[in-house]
Amino acid sequence: MYALVTGASRGIGRAISLLLAQRGYDLLLVARSEDQLTALAQEIAQKHQRQAQLLALDLAAPGAADTVAAWALGHAEQLAVLVNNAGYGLWGRFEQLSLAEQQNMLQLNMALPVALTHALLPALHRAPKAYILNVSSTAAYQAVPSLSLYAASKAFLLSFSRGLRYELKASNVSVTCLCPGATTTAFADRAGMGAELQATANKVSMTPEAVAEAAVTGLLAGEAEIVPGVLNKVSAGLTSFVPKGIVEKIAAGIYEKYL
Template sequence: MNTYALITGASKGIGRSIAMLLAKKGYPVLLVARAEDELKALAQEITALYKVQANWLAVDLSTNDAAQKVRQWSTENSYPVSILVNNAGYGIWGNFESVDINGQLNMICLNINALIKLTHLFISELKQQPQAYILNVCSTAAYQAVPTLAVYSATKAFVLSFSRALRYELKDSTVSVSCLSPGPTDTGFAHRAGLDALADLAAKFNMQPAEVAALGLKGMFNKKAEIIPGFLNKLSVGAARHLPKALIEKIGGDLYKSK
């Protein structure tokens, strides 16, 4: 293939699995994340396994100029992009007033600002392709307010709303926009968010990153607006849509209760 798939947060978890699956389909991949050693190792593994080009850029996407660096890198090296996967993101758990504000603002920069900037920077190039895709990785937390994950769930609600609006704006173009909303997934998210106390509970419901990635890409290539992998996750989203908000918030607040 002559065009590339660009994946952020590609060094581990769902992003890594998406990169591997796209490479398996024959797409040369552009891998973006902070962890240089992990990116380098992944690029070497992809090249060895699938005989496609795998290039990487180590950058902290939460910084103001990171998206521009990614765009400049792809332009200067003549990497035409037909798939943009905005996967990078993380969560922070705890009562809003107790959690360091700088950490929460950094999370907003990564979960929202980086996604918006990258999409805006690449959209013109994507529209020039015969067929192009944007896959924004969201969360089932997008469908309801989640006490103790207040800012995280709000960022994901933004991503979901933005994705649907952009999808409509681009409906007459060659670019299809999809939003992938996983539930609990074995990616290390809970540990980084500070949810180690719920690790045993999460493990009972965790999906594997490769499974989530496969369902996400299947939905993306089928041009689905929203992709919710797993029966239990579909059930929880359905409940969030139809049950009273106060009840859903109480359930979430009890589940993720902060001491």
């Protein structure tokens, strides 16, 4: 049984890949860095005695989803898990950020998981039991000024996951959405956040390993949504009760003051 993980080279994707290998899955690993994927494949073989195939690819490039799907179907005898983890954020005011870079982010955060899921669902249906994990964010639960498009893209992924889950409820495929909060990864650097904001986030950050443990456990248990960490659960839950304007003001107070 194979599991395909995008954005597998580091952070949450890397930690999820190792846990899936520990649980007996062979891995199909996709990310941009071939060196990091090779190191991960070697660790999977050494620690868990599972096979790991790798594909180094810019997942935001045109046709990337078709390339990944064709490669996966050519390498997996039976695909049972799809983890749509690839994605990133951009920090700053919408009108001041490059439109091209923002569109690149939307391609990776939304279009890629939709296209991959559509292409690979027939293969997942052939497994005795199959799982899809879409990696969103606690930013999906509210608008976040200075991360406006990132939060919107993660809200899309959460909504897509819940709708698809209902459509597939009578099938062998279970759909789960992971919504982590601040995590000790390269997200802040990639998003262009300053040192002060990164330091603030680090005070409440979870490790990728802790997030991955919650993710894989919840995924295989068939949970609809996973919000790792007590603080993240509370903050995500409060957005349902607190007026949106207040939530947005709080978010702006955290992120915009460092611009």
